[in-house]
Amino acid sequence: MIQVNIDEREVRELTLQKIEEHLKKVDSELVYWDTSELKKRTCMSWNTIQKEFFFHPDFPKFKVGGKWYFPAAETKAFLLKWLRERR
Template sequence: MLNISLDESELKKLYLEEVRKRADVFEEQMLLIDTKELCKMLSLSRPTVEKLFIFNPDFPSMRVGKKWLFNRKEVEEYINRWSINVRKKGGQVECD
């Protein structure tokens, strides 16, 4: 005879971890993101994102009505190049 016991809290923890993983994969597959998602992606406040990126004409952005949209892959490429340049210049970013 086989006896199985489950720890409900551990099962819930495993379930939530799996849901988070799948949500992250889904989020990464989104082609366009909005300003809120961009701020979350960069871990920066909206004013900082606006000063450093959105109002920069070289930043890959588009305006649809009143909403800013960004191609996720283009943003990732831009941020990678930008961060390399920042580190080459000493790693300090002034956003005042």
């Protein structure tokens, strides 16, 4: 007879580590975001984005043709700073 003991805390910790690694990999694969990705990442509507920070002079954005693009790393850094300033 074989008996297996599982440390649930260790399993949870390993699972969270793997999820974090995967999220970092996915996040690093995106060079820029479009408006759909920006709305998804901020959990905000387009109107709220425009009202809150879109027109801020430090918000990184580029219009190519008729579409807006946002450099992923710069945009993420801006959003974290912007959010901290809202405390």
